[in-house]
Amino acid sequence: MKLLLKLAWRNIWRNKRRSILTLTAITFATLSAVAMRGVQIGTYNVNIKNAVEMFSGYIQIQRDGYQKNPSLNKAFRITDEIRNALNTTPRIKSYTTRIHAQGLISFKDNSQGAAIFGIDPQTEKEVTHLLDRIDEGSFFNSAGSKEIVIGAKLLGNLNAEIGDTVVILSQGFDGALGNQKFIISGTAKFGSPEFDAMGVFMGIESANDLLSMYGNIHALVINLNSLDEIETVRNNLNEKISDRKLAVLSWGEVMPDLKQSIEFDNISGVFFLLILIVIVAFGILNTVLMSVTERFNEFGVTLSIGMPQLKLVYLVLMEIIFITIIGIVLGDIIGGIINYYIVQNPIELGSELGWIYEEYGFLPQIQSTMERSIFINTSITVFVISVLSSIYPLVKVYRLEPLKGIRYT
């Protein structure tokens, strides 16, 4: 067995140029796959993290069906069981509660539609960066405050100024219309028209009052350390919360649009890589076929002296596997270095490109990742493709008749 390995190894270096060419192709395929996937997934991750920490949180608990079809009365109370689940589930950093409603905001003759968010500023700031979105003025700091923060555009649309008193009108939990006066303490900017032109943030206790929620809420927003903790925490919560009317949702379910656009982009990336790898596969097919055909006379002699056909196939396969593994390892190392470098030095896009990114709600930053799955998946794919593209030459070896080989002499 050792002699066969030695033979395979030396055969590789017999035609150095060709082997190095094959090796380069495999290395290149691996490293570009690793680097491209790294940038793709790394950039997705920062964007998701950004979006999640901006407002949605990693996980939300809602009434089942609220996400698809929100309505004021799909609300729930935080029971002891829920509180207990939140406090005993590891990896949960913090959580906060919210009330959501639709209403009207009026200043003098002006009325505008309002998306009302009742939040608790003290816990909210432990979960999201919502409070950092303040543009002018300041955020109220208690849940029962009579101050509100509204979208920057909304302020303009109302022709109001910070410090003005507005009236907010909304239908309450019990069906009755409620209206209350609030003072605008500041404006917030998100870059999303929905929030900037409609967002109204008030203390959760004030919202509870205005909407007669009697302590019911619409969302419990949970903060974690990283995206890959989501599944575990979610399963954990699902086990601990017996109320089947509640749903534990991940960011992807809370922001389906973001998730979809990422998935779409991801598919196009994978597709591009497949094309690259198929091209490399043809290269491998070609060089292996050449190296095999060239040695038919030699193979003929070895078959004549009684080498089993399969052992010969095995020998050639080993040569291919050697080259492939070296190529993959080199590609993983170089790709890893590239990814590591980008992780340490994310590429900030210049203002022009950056603007386009922001328009679509993405961060103007290119980031990478050292996620192990990228290396593993790439290596397996390249390996399989390399072996697959050698099948045809291997079949030729398997079918070779000793005499056919010798006759080349």
Added chain:
Amino acid sequence: MEIIRTEKLEKIYQDNGVPVKALDDVDLTINTGDYVVIAGPSGSGKTTLLNLIGALDKPTSGKIFFESEDISKKTKKELSEIRLNKLGFIFQAYNLIPVLTAIENIEFSMMLLGVPEKERTERALAIMDELEIKELADKRPNEMSGGQQQRVAVARAIVNNPTIVLADEPTANLDSKTGSNLLDLMEQMNKEKNITFVFSSHDKQVIERAKRLIILKDGRIE
């Protein structure tokens, strides 16, 4: 003792649809200890006959008995096993695996038989000693002369103690002195170890030294 016997052996090749009769009605017996030369002009069927006896090809009709067993109907795999276990081959050229050294080439055929590594090396060294080619042990084929390569090929052919060694024009690529030395060697192996040799050749030297001469003409034994 009889090793090989052929009965009414016939081989017809198809050459672009045209049948070419390469062997016709060949009856031949080879016994242990024989030192046979098959001679004849080019195209007379020497290689064809050697290939059939060497289990490298199948006859169109007729029978080949190898140690009393008919091998004309055996499968590719069975023939390969017979070659590995019972036969030694020396070809005209490209005998050795280019990336292996002389000793590794000799070990290679023992490896195929599953001889353990240590024994392999010992036996290879012993046979090289006997053939006086020990100094070639670590040389690769491209570092050896044609005669040296053929001596290593002889060592590889006989190291597994085959029942019979077949050599198709082993001296064709050698000058007459080197060829003569190679023949000395094989003759010596035949005498000392009673190894059976069958050659094909149109080299005068080889034919002169034959203990038994078989002359082929147009595929028939004369």
